[in-house]
């Protein structure tokens with residue numbers, strides 16, 4: 001504000017305070033009006049709903065709510081606003097007269113008339129649009145085109161905006177205002193008086209505010225480069241890169257709200273947000289409800305995309321790099337086929353037409369080959385075809401000695417015999433049992449269970465994976481049961497999804513005709529019922545749904561197999577993909593890139609870069625930048641928006657042994673708990689998670705212990721990054737993972753080194769010098 005050379009410059013502090021109070025009081029009056037209007041709308045909504053309930057013939061409450069959705073939503077919103085949300089009304093812009101038509105509501109860049117820099121129009125911006133009784137706007141929805149200048153205007157390109165104001169309020173009370181004068185060269189007026197400009201550092205205050213375990217929306221302070229992403233056209237794919245803390249996650253979620261506002265019919269219920277971990281899902285879950293969008297957007301961890309399965313395990317980096325690789329497609333194709341053939345009987349014997357008919361192993365192999373044909377059809381769906389071709393082969397066997405039918409009559413007769421034969425044989429227990437064993441219903445989990453044996457994996461792998469990789473894979477599934485029951489990893493979930501595609505939903509097992517004698521013994525009934533139940537348990541629902549828009553967060557971490565899985569849910573979708581290659585924990589970026597290209601094939605792409613780090617103070621960003629230079633040489637570090645004057649702390653444990661390290665870790669955590677009001681996390685290598693949980697015991701729920709991969713996307717007031725060399729050495733991507741760990745804190749960072757980190761006299765580990 002210093003640049004505008006007006007009388008304000010010389011005002012005393014007392015005068016400033018009076019101006020501030022007056023401005024706050026003005027905004028308070030407006031907020032009161034807004035709440036008053038919302039209450040009226042609430043009453044209206046209640047009346048409509050009650051009325052509808054009374055007079056059922058008018059229509060369902062649902063239909064009515066749709067008819068007056070605005071009223072209904074405003075009412076529902078007010079209920080929650082009263083208690084839960086801050087900043088319902090958070091912004092205001094004062095605009096100069098437009099002397100050219102506006103395009104899409106974004107003011108044209110007309111030069112201001114220096115002779116008359118008067119405010120011609122004032123717009124208030126909030127989480128939801130509110131109209132007064134005469135349909136004049138009291139508050140404009142932040143997503144409306146008319147609100148865009150609030151986010152877009154800069155001193156270099158102010159458009160019509162003279163002053164931008166951020167209003168801070170809690171519930172119904174206005175607490176403060178923060179202004180930007182976008183035309184410091186003018187002395188603009190409002191109502192004949194000079195336009196006051198108040199600054200109280202609202203954005204900086206909000207950035208420095210203590211963090212809780214859930215993310216906040218940024219609706220009142222979205223920056224220009226972020227707004228361009230949020231409002232980008234939906235078509236094709238919007239690709240966003242940016243360093244840690246540049247708001248990628250925040251922007252992605254606000255974009256979901258924007259798309260819903262813009263085209264609710266198209267996107268309601270059809271937006272999927274894919275997040276790398278369940279932890280990040282629960283951290284971000286509250287953002288959309290705070291923007292007034294609830295239940296419209298599915299936020300799922302990449303390990304929870306298949307209904308009925310929740311990834312519970314982590315694979316070691318060596319295993320993850322195999323399971324994530326596109327080579328798995330080939331391996332799984334063979335594995336599915338092998339699981340089908342596993343323990344398959346090698347002889348079919350049926351008694352029909354007065355003789356024992358037999359198909360031997362060679363014959364059965366031929367039949368199987370014919371069933372599969374060119375491939376492509378899911379194996380479980382081929383069972384009816386298997387049945388038919390087996391009957392063909394048996395019939396061929398049964399008629400091998402008969403002469404060919406010589407005329408029409410004989411042919412018809414043979415045909416009738418054939419039908420009787422099919423009917424008879426396909427009811428025979430021997431045939432049915434054979435078919436069950438020879439072409440069993442195979443589930444994805446059952447296939448994984450067959451891969452518990454390294455030798456089996458090796459046998460089917462044929463070049464897809466090397467022998468030592470086969471051993472590693474098998475080891476990762478050894479804990480699974482016979483039917484593949486047991487906990488899976490996020491990488492397994494992508495494999496299960498691929499297998500569902502290869503296998504298809506098993507047909508419902510046919511209820512067999514029950515033999516009267518068996519019924520007497522009760523035997524048959526018991527076995528089939530048990531059989532049926534076990535199959536039902538095994539079945540994974542294949543309710544894969546398609547989405548209209550897919551938002552991928554932390555896209556740099558998706559493996560080729562995961563890209564395929566997401567691609568299967570978004571064939572008609574438009575995309576928003578946010579990520580940071582420098583934070584990738586996937587060792588083969590090119591392979592992942594190719595997988596993404598395949599999914600996005602033919603879609604036009606729009607690229608954006610976010611450049612400002614809103615999370616880390618400059619002091620922390622500077623330390624992280626050292627690792628960035630090693631992890632991704634040449635990648636620019638985003639510029640930190642603020643600095644705290646507090647340098648990261650380096651603590652070193654010089655004696656070996658877990659006990660000394662634990663004691664020090666705990667002491668550092670306790671120190672940070674005393675220094676910040678909000679959350680504290682300790683980040684360790686994945687294989688030290690259990691140990692780290694011990695360090696935090698009894699320290700309360702402000703503290704969490706995280707494995708390096710679990711820290712993705714999260715943020716805390718303060719963090720301890722313990723054993724940095726351990727994290728860097730975890731995998732080929734270790735340095736990038738360490739970069740992630742070092743960029744989680746909003747206020748304070750402690751790096752805790754052990755002897756292996758080779759700390760210098762100041763405790764700085766070799767890696768960070």
Ligand SMILES: Nc1ncnc2c1ncn2[C@@H]1O[C@H](COP(=O)(O)OP(=O)(O)OP(=O)(O)O)[C@@H](O)[C@H]1O
Nearest residue numbers: 218221222223244245246247248249250614615713
């Ligand atoms: N315009 C903004 N105004 C206020 N806070 C912001 C703004 N943009 C981002 N932030 C804050 O900065 C922090 C980082 O944002 P976010 O988690 O979205 O970044 P990110 O790019 O996804 O980071 P990472 O790559 O490390 O996961 C959050 O606390 C977010 O609220």
